[in-house]
Amino acid sequence: MNAYKERINKLCSWMQSEKIDAVVIEDYETRRSKNLQYLSHMESDSLLVVFADASTVLVPWDILHAEKSAVADRIIPYNDFERSYIKTIKGVCSEKLSGGKIELASSTPHVLFNETAAELDRFELVCRSNGLAEIMLDFRAVKDQAELDIYRRAGKMTDRLIDAIEDGFRSGSIKTETDAAMLIETESRRLGAEGSSFETLAAGPGRSWGIHCIPAYSAGPIGGTKPDGSGGLSIIDCGLKLEGYATDITMTICGGQLTDKQQKMTELVAEAHRIGVEAASQPGITIRSVAAAVDDFFASHGWTMPHSLGHGIGLDVHEAPTLKNHELYEKPLLPGVVFTIEPGLYDAEAGGVRLENDYIMTESGAEAITSSRILMLP
Amino acid sequence: MNAYKERINKLCSWMQSEKIDAVVIEDYETRRSKNLQYLSHMESDSLLVVFADASTVLVPWDILHAEKSAVADRIIPYNDFERSYIKTIKGVCSEKLSGGKIELASSTPHVLFNETAAELDRFELVCRSNGLAEIMLDFRAVKDQAELDIYRRAGKMTDRLIDAIEDGFRSGSIKTETDAAMLIETESRRLGAEGSSFETLAAGPGRSWGIHCIPAYSAGPIGGTKPDGSGGLSIIDCGLKLEGYATDITMTICGGQLTDKQQKMTELVAEAHRIGVEAASQPGITIRSVAAAVDDFFASHGWTMPHSLGHGIGLDVHEAPTLKNHELYEKPLLPGVVFTIEPGLYDAEAGGVRLENDYIMTESGAEAITSSRILMLP
Numbered sequence: 064m065n066a067y068k069e070r071i072n073k074l075c076s077w078m079q080s081e082k083i084d085a086v087v088i089e090d091y092e093t094r095r096s097k098n099l100q101y102l103s104h105m106e107s108d109s110l111l112v113v114f115a116d117a118s119t120v121l122v123p124w125d126i127l128h129a130e131k132s133a134v135a136d137r138i139i140p141y142n143d144f145e146r147s148y149i150k151t152i153k154g155v156c157s158e159k160l161s162g163g164k165i166e167l168a169s170s171t172p173h174v175l176f177n178e179t180a181a182e183l184d185r186f187e188l189v190c191r192s193n194g195l196a197e198i199m200l201d202f203r204a205v206k207d208q209a210e211l212d213i214y215r216r217a218g219k220m221t222d223r224l225i226d227a228i229e230d231g232f233r234s235g236s237i238k239t240e241t242d243a244a245m246l247i248e249t250e251s252r253r254l255g256a257e258g259s260s261f262e263t264l265a266a267g268p269g270r271s272w273g274i275h276c277i278p279a280y281s282a283g284p285i286g287g288t289k290p291d292g293s294g295g296l297s298i299i300d301c302g303l304k305l306e307g308y309a310t311d312i313t314m315t316i317c318g319g320q321l322t323d324k325q326q327k328m329t330e331l332v333a334e335a336h337r338i339g340v341e342a343a344s345q346p347g348i349t350i351r352s353v354a355a356a357v358d359d360f361f362a363s364h365g366w367t368m369p370h371s372l373g374h375g376i377g378l379d380v381h382e383a384p385t386l387k388n389h390e391l392y393e394k395p396l397l398p399g400v401v402f403t404i405e406p407g408l409y410d411a412e413a414g415g416v417r418l419e420n421d422y423i424m425t426e427s428g429a430e431a432i433t434s435s436r437i438l439m440l441p
Numbered sequence: 442m443n444a445y446k447e448r449i450n451k452l453c454s455w456m457q458s459e460k461i462d463a464v465v466i467e468d469y470e471t472r473r474s475k476n477l478q479y480l481s482h483m484e485s486d487s488l489l490v491v492f493a494d495a496s497t498v499l500v501p502w503d504i505l506h507a508e509k510s511a512v513a514d515r516i517i518p519y520n521d522f523e524r525s526y527i528k529t530i531k532g533v534c535s536e537k538l539s540g541g542k543i544e545l546a547s548s549t550p551h552v553l554f555n556e557t558a559a560e561l562d563r564f565e566l567v568c569r570s571n572g573l574a575e576i577m578l579d580f581r582a583v584k585d586q587a588e589l590d591i592y593r594r595a596g597k598m599t600d601r602l603i604d605a606i607e608d609g610f611r612s613g614s615i616k617t618e619t620d621a622a623m624l625i626e627t628e629s630r631r632l633g634a635e636g637s638s639f640e641t642l643a644a645g646p647g648r649s650w651g652i653h654c655i656p657a658y659s660a661g662p663i664g665g666t667k668p669d670g671s672g673g674l675s676i677i678d679c680g681l682k683l684e685g686y687a688t689d690i691t692m693t694i695c696g697g698q699l700t701d702k703q704q705k706m707t708e709l710v711a712e713a714h715r716i717g718v719e720a721a722s723q724p725g726i727t728i729r730s731v732a733a734a735v736d737d738f739f740a741s742h743g744w745t746m747p748h749s750l751g752h753g754i755g756l757d758v759h760e761a762p763t764l765k766n767h768e769l770y771e772k773p774l775l776p777g778v779v780f781t782i783e784p785g786l787y788d789a790e791a792g793g794v795r796l797e798n799d800y801i802m803t804e805s806g807a808e809a810i811t812s813s814r815i816l817m818l819p
Contacts, residue, residue, distance in 0.1 A: 092759065093548070106655045107653075107655065108653070124652070124747075124748075125651055125652045125653065125747070126747070127650050127651060127787060127789050128651045128652075128655065130789075132655075142747065169550060169551075169552045170471070170550050171550060171551055172547060172548050172549060172550060172551065172568075173547075173549055173550065173551045173554040173555075173568045174547045174568060174569060174570045176551040177551075178570070190550075190551045190552060191552060192552045192556070241626065241627055241630050244626065245623050245626060245627060248619065248622065248623060248626070249619055249623060252619050252659065252660040253660065257656040257659070258656055258657070258658065258659075262640075272505050273503055273505060273506045274502070274503045274506075275486070275503065277484045277485065277506065277510075278635040278636055278682075279636070280636070281630065281635070281636075282630040282631065304656075369502075369503070369504075369520065370502075381470065409505060411505050411508075
């Protein structure tokens with residue numbers, strides 16, 4: 064459990080430089096944060112206080128789970144504080160400190176912040192836009208060796224999952240969106256993963272025009288033509304979770320004789336994907352440049368992609384950095400970042416095409432860890 | 442779509458009484474709120490501004506989806522505001538109002554509230570603990586006739602799902618946690634629902650001691666004895682979603698010869714469930730009294746339940762009210778509320794037992810809409 068100790072120490076160095084005496088990390092139903100798991104190995108439903116001397120107190124809802132799973136110096140049941148956020152912070156911090164600065168998550172609601180500050184009047188409460196949340200995003204964005212090892216294994220597993228999906232379409236065992244989703248859930252577990260990393264998005268030709276289809280999958284058909292027999296575009300966006308870490312890939316399945324527009328869309332997306340990977344393969348490139356290369360390519364063909372090019376992956380499926388053509392991302396794509404490249408085009412009539420794979424940024428450029436593809440079915 | 446108009450009108454009456462000129466309803470990845478769907482029929486990933494004159498503007502991420510699904514007077518793509526929360530509110534509100542009070546969700550982060558207030562200096566921004574969020578919880582807690590009709594149908598479907606799960610255990614087709622979860626996903630869709638209402642929690646005898654098992658389901662065994670052949674307690678907590686509305690039930694499956702402790706736990710939970718339903722069947726009873734009846738019963742046998750007795754259900758699986766023995770809940774269980782009763786006991790060695798069903802509160806007491814049970818397998 065050295066990784067956890069190292070992460071706490073790194074956070075405490077930052078706290079000392081910022082003159083912060085304690086930080087509060089929280090994961091409850093209305094405010095989820097994988098910072099909890101990153102720092103304590105406890106997956107969810109707890110509050111973690113980290114003091115500047117690197118001591119930690121975990122306050123879990125499920126005490127049995129915490130005792131089996133968590134890495135923390137002390138564990139106190141949430142029930143001891145009447146399951147109250149404010150009572151927990153007050154109780155844990157007052158026992159150790161007589162005053163000082165406590166930083167809360169920047170997601171802390173305005174109302175709760177004011178109530179907490181009023182109740183903890185011996186302390187100075189901090190909640191800011193360039194503080195704890197951002198430093199945690201930065202820490203988590205660059206994976207350590209243990210995390211990269213997990214990702215290389217997860218990538219291989221994901222490739223076997225992709226093969227199984229392709230087999231399912233070619234053999235005819237995947238006929239409905241539900242068939243696809245169930246195959247992904249069972250196969251990912253059979254391969255040794257914890258399961259899918261998010262609810263599989265499986266959209267047949269009738270509804271692949273949505274960036275994220277709703278519901279995520281239905282009993283409707285996938286992989287074939289449209290009801291009128293014309294070409295159909297289907298999308299599967301899925302991933303698996305290994306030791307808490309998510310992969311995230313998208314396949315497009317082309318069924319029947321595509322229209323010229325559909326054919327053009329698949330070619331543009333495949334080429335955009337290649338352009339994105341090529342851009343990311345230049346060491347030191349900025350995030351913005353990678354995204355801009357793809358946006359410019361689509362624009363030169365009269366198309367616009369309605370979402371970002373990609374995003375970091377980790378304990379969350381969406382982590383920093385976002386691969387977006389925006390001045391905020393005028394910074395290098397750092398070695399150790401694990402990220403997706405996922406260009407897509409959508410049309411209300413033709414449907415959607417998206418191709419997504421996962422990469423590790425290394426000193427020498429992007430290393431592909433998955434190999435998803437656009438399938439052409441007869 | 443009259444239901445949506447009625448809901449907007451109800452909200453506007455409240456806004457007028459509070460002298461609020463506009464409210465901002467938001468559902469994006471880091472801050473989810475089914476208030477969006479409740480008021481606009483748009484499931485997710487949008488911002489909705491409701492003005493006091495009952496006009497509405499929806500700003501969706503996925504414009505194609507909104508055009509097919511949403512109920513709103515105007516729809517403007519989020520991209521038109523560079524996908525910025527602050528630019529969206531400023532743009533939409535400034536076009537209609539030259540000043541006045543705008544209320545933001547009480548979940549709005551402290552930092553974002555301050556940034557928004559600074560940018561929208563012509564307006565008075567409101568973010569409070571007894572305002573928009575609470576009135577929306579109150580509105581949503583008491584279902585209208587259309588919602589109750591959905592729930593009576595969803596309850597019948599859920600009962601067929603429960604029968605299918607029981608059949609799966611008795612026939613031997615459910616051997617692993619994954620088998621159970623897959624049956625629930627496929628069967629709920631086959632029955633005509635959108636799918637499961639949340640990720641099925643399926644915990645075999647080795648890990649039913651957790652209130653919410655992590656991962657939600659694994660490739661491990663369920664329903665039988667412990668590896669050493671002694672009695673096993675397994676838990677399945679699941680539900681289905683019909684027209685957006687969630688059901689939520691829990692079954693416990695007892696495999697093999699239970700120990701005296703396990704036997705006692707199942708008897709106590711079954712009796713606690715009966716006591717809870719009986720308490721809720723008295724018209725006008727307070728929420729607290731229902732929860733207290735069960736807590737007192739467990740205490741009289743030397744046990745403590747580590748969670749609440751139940752909760753409202755609706756577009757969210759967890760809605761108001763919480764059935765908790767606390768002074769906050771010293772108020773009547775109102776007719777029209779749809780809620781769960783789910784007593785449970787947990788032991789690190791013996792495992793867990795929970796029994797959960799769904800009820801509609803009526804003028805004459807609780808009406809059961811599901812009939813989950815504790816299964817005894819040979």
